Amino acid sequence: MLISMDVKKSFGAFALAANTTFSGDRIGVFGTSGSGKSTLVSMLAGLVNPDEGEIVLDGECLFSSAGGINVRPEKRRIGMVFQQHCLFPHLNVRSNLRYGYKRCPAHFRTIDFDTLVTVLGLNDLLGRGVTNLSGGEKQRVALGRAILANPRLLLMDEPLSALDDTLRFQIIPYLRSVSSEFGIPYLFISHSLVEMRLMTDTVLAFDKGVMIGQTTSEQLARNRMGSSQVGYINLLKLGCPSDDGTLYAYPWGTVRLLISAGSGRDSSMAELSSKDIILFKQNPEAISARNLLACTVRSLFNSGRKIGVELDCAGNTLVSEVVQDAVNELGIVPGSTVFAAVKASAFRILPG
Amino acid sequence: MIPLTSTDYDAIRLSLQVAIAATVLSLPLGFGIAYLITFVKFRGKIVLEVFVNLPLTLPPVVVGYFLLLLLGKHGWLGSLLNDAGIRLIFTLKAAVIASAVVGFPLLVRSLRVGMEGIDRRLINASRTLGAPWHDTLLTVILPLSIPGLLAGSSLMFARSLGEFGATIIVAGNIPGVTQTIPLAIYEYASSPTSETMALALCLVSVVISMAVLFMHELLVRKTARRD
Numbered sequence: 283m284l285i286s287m288d289v290k291k292s293f294g295a296f297a298l299a300a301n302t303t304f305s306g307d308r309i310g311v312f313g314t315s316g317s318g319k320s321t322l323v324s325m326l327a328g329l330v331n332p333d334e335g336e337i338v339l340d341g342e343c344l345f346s347s348a349g350g351i352n353v354r355p356e357k358r359r360i361g362m363v364f365q366q367h368c369l370f371p372h373l374n375v376r377s378n379l380r381y382g383y384k385r386c387p388a389h390f391r392t393i394d395f396d397t398l399v400t401v402l403g404l405n406d407l408l409g410r411g412v413t414n415l416s417g418g419e420k421q422r423v424a425l426g427r428a429i430l431a432n433p434r435l436l437l438m439d440e441p442l443s444a445l446d447d448t449l450r451f452q453i454i455p456y457l458r459s460v461s462s463e464f465g466i467p468y469l470f471i472s473h474s475l476v477e478m479r480l481m482t483d484t485v486l487a488f489d490k491g492v493m494i495g496q497t498t499s500e501q502l503a504r505n506r507m508g509s510s511q512v513g514y515i516n517l518l519k520l521g522c523p524s525d526d527g528t529l530y531a532y533p534w535g536t537v538r539l540l541i542s543a544g545s546g547r548d549s550s551m552a553e554l555s556s557k558d559i560i561l562f563k564q565n566p567e568a569i570s571a572r573n574l575l576a577c578t579v580r581s582l583f584n585s586g587r588k589i590g591v592e593l594d595c596a597g598n599t600l601v602s603e604v605v606q607d608a609v610n611e612l613g614i615v616p617g618s619t620v621f622a623a624v625k626a627s628a629f630r631i632l633p634g
Numbered sequence: 635m636i637p638l639t640s641t642d643y644d645a646i647r648l649s650l651q652v653a654i655a656a657t658v659l660s661l662p663l664g665f666g667i668a669y670l671i672t673f674v675k676f677r678g679k680i681v682l683e684v685f686v687n688l689p690l691t692l693p694p695v696v697v698g699y700f701l702l703l704l705l706g707k708h709g710w711l712g713s714l715l716n717d718a719g720i721r722l723i724f725t726l727k728a729a730v731i732a733s734a735v736v737g738f739p740l741l742v743r744s745l746r747v748g749m750e751g752i753d754r755r756l757i758n759a760s761r762t763l764g765a766p767w768h769d770t771l772l773t774v775i776l777p778l779s780i781p782g783l784l785a786g787s788s789l790m791f792a793r794s795l796g797e798f799g800a801t802i803i804v805a806g807n808i809p810g811v812t813q814t815i816p817l818a819i820y821e822y823a824s825s826p827t828s829e830t831m832a833l834a835l836c837l838v839s840v841v842i843s844m845a846v847l848f849m850h851e852l853l854v855r856k857t858a859r860r861d
Contacts (some may be wrong), residue, residue, distance in 0.1 A: 321685030329758050337797040356769075368759040381773075502755040594635045 283435055284622060289325055289335035289345075298322065298491040307467040309594050310499055312475070317488040319471045320543040323437045327362050328355035328470070335575035339435065359390070361433030363457075363468075365440040367420035369412040375423050376408040382431025390432045393464055401463055402426045417567055418449040422456055429464055436460055436468040440616060451551070455634075474504050476515055476553065478534030478633035507556060507603055508586020514556035514601045518629070522548045529572060529626050535598045540572040543631045551632040556590065558628035559602035562621040563612045575600070579618045582609065607612060638834055645811045645818040646838055648726065652801075652814055653794035657787050660741055664786065665779070668745035669771065673757075687855050690739040694799030697735055701804045705731070722804075729812050730803035733794035739785040740793055748782015749775065784812055788850035802841035815839050 284305040292299045298318040311319045324330035326337060328344065331352060337345040339360075344353045361382070383395065399405055402422050413418060421441060429435055438457065442450045446459050458481060460466050470481045478485055478499040485499045497505070507514040520541075521533035529540040532552075539553065560571070577593035577600065584590070589609050593600040602622060604614070614620060667686060671679060689697050705722045707714040715722060722728045739817075752775060760770040798816040805812035807821060815835055821834035 327758075327762050344846045354766070355758075356766050359764075360762065360763075362759065362762040364755055366755060368753070368755045370756060370760075370774060381760070385764030385769070427763065434760075470704065470731065476725075 283309075284340055285326070285435075286338040287322075287326070287331035287335070289337060289445055291321055291325065291330065292330045296491060299493070300493045302486060302493055304486060304496060306462050306484045308346060308482045309467070309469050310482070310485035311469060311471045311488065312473065312478050312485050312499075312502060313488035314473055315334050315620060316490075318491040319488055320439055320474075322438045322488070323362070323469060323471055326333075327360050327437055328353060328358050328436075339476040356385070359386075359434045360383050361428035361436040363421075363425050363428050363436065363438045363441045367412075367424040367444075369420055369424055369427070371411075371413055373412070374408070375404065375412060376555075377414070378423055379404070379408075379430055380411060382427055386430075388574075393430060393432055395430065396430050398426050398430055398464075401459055417445050420455055421445060425453075425456060425460070429460060429466065433466060433598050436466050436629045436632070438468055438470045440471055442475070444473070444475075448455055448605055449525075450477075450548060450560045451632045451634040453493075456531050457481060467548055473566055475499075475506065475510075476517070479503060479515075479517060504586055504601070505589055507601075508584075508588040512555055512557070513603055516554040516556065516559075516583075518549050518552045518598070519550055520545075520556060520631075523550075536596050537575060537598060537625075539629070540626045541631065542627045543629070545631050551634065553632060554600075554624065554628060555604040556601050559600065559626060561591065561602055561604060561614070562607070562623060562624045566623070569623055570625075571594060572626040573622075573624040575622045575624070577620055577622050579614055579616050580618060581616055582614065591620075593620070595622065636678075637830065638838075639831070641804060641809045641813070641836075642831070642835055643733075645813050645835065646813070646842075647817050648810075648836060649795055649814040650678075652726065652729045652733050652797075653791045654735060655730045656794045657791045659730070660738055660790060661783070661787065664741040664745055664778075664790075665783070668742050668749055668779075669775065670751040670784075673741070673775075681701060686742050687739045689736050692795065693802060694732075694736050696734055698800030698803030701728070701732060701735065701800060705804065707759045709764055710774070724804075724806045724808065724812060726805070726812055729814065730802045732800035732804050733797045734822075735801050736797055737790035737793040740789040744786030744789055745779060748785070751782075752778045769800045772785045784850060784853045784857065788846055792846050795839070795842060795846075817844075 284557055286303040288301040298321050300322060313319045316324045321330060325332050332345060334347040336343065343349065343351050344358055345351060354471050370381065402425065404422060404426055404465050407415065407419060407423065410422065415423065434612055441457065442453060445453060451481040482499050485497055486493055487495045498575045503514055503521060518534055523530040523532045526540060529542060530544045532541055553601055554574060577594050580594045582591055588603045589606055591602045591604060592616060593602060600622060612620065671683060703709050705728065706711065707716055756774055757770055760774045765773065796816060801814060802817060807813050807817045815838065819832050819835045822828035
């Protein structure tokens with residue numbers, strides 16, 4: 283998917299300007315509330331008209347103020363999953379799912395209804411009214427409805443922000459299936475860096491109505507480490523834990539991590555802030571932190587007043603943050619060996 | 635047992651006929667105008683709103699008089715219809731038109747309240763799912779307007795049953811032809827000996843109105859349950 287946008291839009295005091303071209307199948311639009319993300323995607327979907335400019339998707343002009351072109355939303359084949367589920371309350375789950383499917387021209391229908399229902403786990407819900415579904419079920423039906431319309435691009439406008447933390451991580455695999463299972467490129471809008479990193483490859487960052495850059499989600503997280511209150515969040519893929527008596531031992535590649543919280547699943551994701559990793563130049567031998575990992579420094583990067591240290595931990599990657607003085611005192615340079623100490627309670631196992 | 639004459643029965647029948655016809659005929663136009671006012675941006679919307687609501691604030695007699703001017707033999711529309719061999723004044727059709735005009739603002743108001751309560755994002759969702767505006771109108775806006783439609787229809791029906799001022803001017807008070815319940819009561823009340831007859835028709839009026847309101851409540855509850 284290749285999108286080229288050069289648009290301007292203002293509402294009262296707010297003005298949005300974007301002039302960018304981007305391509306990819308998993309694109310993120312990142313920014314705080316009020317930065318213009320939703321306006322941008324609404325313009326792509328045709329729900330909001332730019333004041334001036336041009337929008338071109340895969341060579342087809344969708345909007346051009348100069349050329350007098352404005353393709354209607356129903357003709358754009360751009361699906362949308364909204365922050366609120368926006369399911370039709372007068373229709374049951376099946377009819378909601380089939381709403382877009384029925385309106386999609388036959389030659390574009392490539393996604394099979396039954397396959398989708400199975401992938402999204404909606405089999406038991408089909409005959410039910412939508413008002414009685416749980417938040418997560420509603421969002422899954424909304425996602426299914428958008429996918430079944432067989433769009434050429436799916437816009438997800440903060441689809442997780444109305445869900446609680448547990449549900450959020452349960453829904454992410456379904457959202458990712460849009461691209462992995464159904465081959466539909468998507469634009470994922472969020473103000474959460476973790477969601478960005480789980481969902482997207484390329485990210486367009488917006489601030490106060492202006493696009494400030496196009497980068498990878500990983501790079502964006504590193505850039506924001508210094509100014510973020512939570513630091514850089516390391517996302518660790520862990521295996522099935524074993525009970526160690528007081529703690530749980532999780533395999534992380536070939537490394538064994540001791541973590542306070544257990545998980546009944548075969549694999550889990552854990553968050554670990556760059557602030558919660560303490561570096562030692564030599565093995566401190568005895569410390570209270572239950573995890574002491576021998577690492578090789580891969581690289582250093584600046585982020586605000588902090589220095590990010592990318593560590594190679596038996597093939598795994600870990601990012602720690604320190605100040606310049608610490609870098610000097612420990613003599614941290616690429617290739618040097620350090621010991622990273624992490625408390626068992628510093629990890630947060632993501633629900634899912 | 636309430637003593638009712640055959641003229642009274644005619645009045646009851648005519649009242650129901652007028653109220654049903656006025657409501658049914660107004661529904662499509664009322665829906666269209668409520669849609670325009672709620673969802674479409676256009677110049678002069680305020681003028682349309684004022685015109686639609688005007689019969690609500692004008693005395694019905696004034697509405698009736700304007701209708702008489704419009705539909706009368708020498709009226710702008712009346713002369714055209716007269717040429718085509720259609721006479722409206724002092725017929726049941728005129729009573730229906732009078733009721734429709736007077737009750738129309740109530741229908742449009744209720745429909746508007748219902749439509750304004752529809753989440754715009756549902757309409758956006760339907761558009762992004764491939765539905766053109768007319769499809770969205772029929773498959774999203776119309777079904778979600780049903781509570782407003784029911785409320786508006788009941789109000790309009792009830793208002794039509796009670797319509798007096800405009801009707802007596804354009805349709806007259808002809809027993810068996812244009813005499814509805816309020817007109818018949820008016821006639822009884824004008825005569826010192828017909829107090830019982832007037833009261834009997836008043837009771838009939840109360841029963842019909844209550845039946846309409848009960849029906850309305852039941853339907854509203856049914857649609858609310860379905861949601």
